[in-house]
Amino acid sequence: MELKNHNLIKSIEDEWGTPFYLMFPDRYRNNLSSFLDAFKKRYPKIIAGYSFKTNYVPGLCEIAKLMGVYAEVVSDMELDLAIKLGFENIIFNGPIKKKNSLIRAINHNAIINLDSEYEVDTVCQLKLAHPDMQMRIGLRLNVHLIDDDGNSSIQCGLKHGRFGFPKLLLSRNIERLRSAGISICSIHGHTSSCDRAVINYKVITDYMISVCEDYGLNDVEYFNIGGGFFGAAPEGMDLTGRYTYNDYANVVLDSALSSPWFTQCQPSIVIEPGSSVVSNVFEYYTKVFQLKQIGSKTFVIVDGSVFDVKPTMHQGNLPHSIIGGNNLASEIECDVVGSTCMEKDIILHDVKLPYASAGEILQIKGVGAYTISLSPSFINYLAPILSIENGSIRLIRRRQVLDDLLNIYNL
Template identity: 30%
Template sequence: MGLIEGKSMELKTPYYVIHKEELDSNFKKLKDAMEKHWGNYIVGYSYKTNALPWVIKHFDTLGCYAEVVSEDEYNLAKLIGVQKNSIIYNGPIKTKDTFIEALENGCIVNIDSQREIEWLDEVEKAKRTVGIRINFDIEKMCPGQSQCAEEGGRFGFCYENGELSKVVRKLQEKNVKISGIHLHTSSKSRGLDIYRAIAEMACKVQEEFRFDLAFIDVGGGFFGGLSTKPQFDEYLSLMEDILSKHFNKERTKLIVEPGMAVIGAPISYVTTVVDVKDTEFNRFVVTDGTRTSIDPLMTKSSYFHTYERHSDKERIPKQVICGYTCMEHDRLFTAINEPELSVGDKIIYDKVGAYTMCLTPLFIKYFPDVYVEENDELKIVRNAWKPEQYVMNSMI
């Protein structure tokens, strides 16, 4: 890894910057909230949110477990040196070999499919200890806030239709220890009501099944790094009030699996204006960045952004900021009545660390450089891909 001193040094755009001090400060707020409200806890960093090797290794050094949902992510955690029993293995597409290995290594494994139940027959009896992911009607509990509304979520074993009860009985017949429950649910709001519902469901399940639980896994989906949104302390305080009525803090760990909450805010994407053109309809400002690098699914309507202009210019009624791709809808935003942008000016997009690097397509250009900023110095932690990296492992 090379070191580039001084942020003023000209770097080749586009590139990402991980602001380490902001990342660490935000993560400390999460840990402080966990310590305050449930001292017996585990933070599992969500690999799917951003699995850049520097990022996942850094969260490992901060004491996080690796929260993984596939064979590839499981093996990546091992490759970067995560301790063999510091992995949380979730999701419905585990492979049989890694499922068995994870249990034998003492990992936290939350089952999410019928085939995993059958695989338990091939696990040493003493190692048959699992968590169960629970599917429940979050839309009914939080109207208008769930992602799937009347269609319902597809992960876990359904509480309402009795599927969870069947799975519990089947596991008990196999002498499998149920050590935890996993209640992560996706929401549109990321609001406090979602976590109130999760905590209430955990208590409801405990009342019915009387488990001897080593952990409650509430998943992720929190806000983080935004002063205008709910803070970690608010989420944890709310869940503490509910969960502590049915669970002993010293006996049962609380697991959180943040992704966006800890990695979304502290990453920026730096681009440069490469051309300006006028048409009958618009002034188009073309940059060497692309919307697909900060909004891969192209669902957002606005982005946090700032400018670095070479000089002050007159205001322009309308400037359409575009990316480098050949897609007409690679338009990032429209600047209304703002100073004129010229070739060489920079546009910096902030809070773009979640679901960007892992979803960015290899379309027209390849992965850009990534730097870590600390003490006003930049250290490169991923070199931009070139054609040599693109054809690697391909047969020509």
């Protein structure tokens, strides 16, 4: 549903004020099922674990749960949330897993991908103390996404990613788990890249298969390639060079289906999509308060904030438009700046907008990933979220109030 309808937006504004987010559940469902279908065309055993950190709005996670998607969590907090939301299938990743969380995850039959040796220590001790304890344990591999010329595709161009077990530590830890009577049912290769390129998933898949072959990991039921994909983009975004769900599925399956180990063991392939399924599911609406000319620069000042739209402060301008308004004929070149007292609260840089007067509403698309889960109560109250489905509007998060902010403090 394309919300260009000025009256509808105005009625939401009248009831809940600005700024606010809109959530479109249909888009999320479509994205998830299209991603899964891309794999299912060639291999039936495919599981998605939705990356909570990307956006853990409960109303959104609930949709994933109803679709049979697993919760992919990386912390105590996210584990608690997945349990509270009633997820029966949980994948527990992340670099810090304290003993109590591991026990909690084991009791919920979660698939636990160990990231470091201290976690091997903990699960081995637990197994020793409770030999009957059933656990679903996996290993995250440290994948070297660096080409022959030394160019790194790892996030931020890092020479070494820090997650998972490097090759040198594999043998020792696989042996320790085996000696403790723990079988390895999952292998995990998530590696965040700067380019989200399809070729990375060939490197990841091939490396995961080689480890499984070299160490005879024939109990692996979950072949988890992680997340970090491109996917459904909001309208208006330049899609040049962007890979599709099919591209990722094909490159992974080309490698997997040509491996004797894979075809013999037939594990489920697990994907952990975040941005690729949620970016276009949320839009943000904020009200123009002032046009201000300072020297050669025009600023359009709105009541929202960059912390709501792109708290990672990346330099790109997200697709945007002025909803309705009176002066759509004349354009202005401007920066759209937010309501915090930070110079860097710049929501849009050097953009051309239809002349916007105070009271008009600016729409920003593609704000579903790493926004709501990353934005702090910084200067402003957290904005409400409304879900739009089948023509009806449902408030799924109200605007924050002072008590929400103060409740965790002792006054």
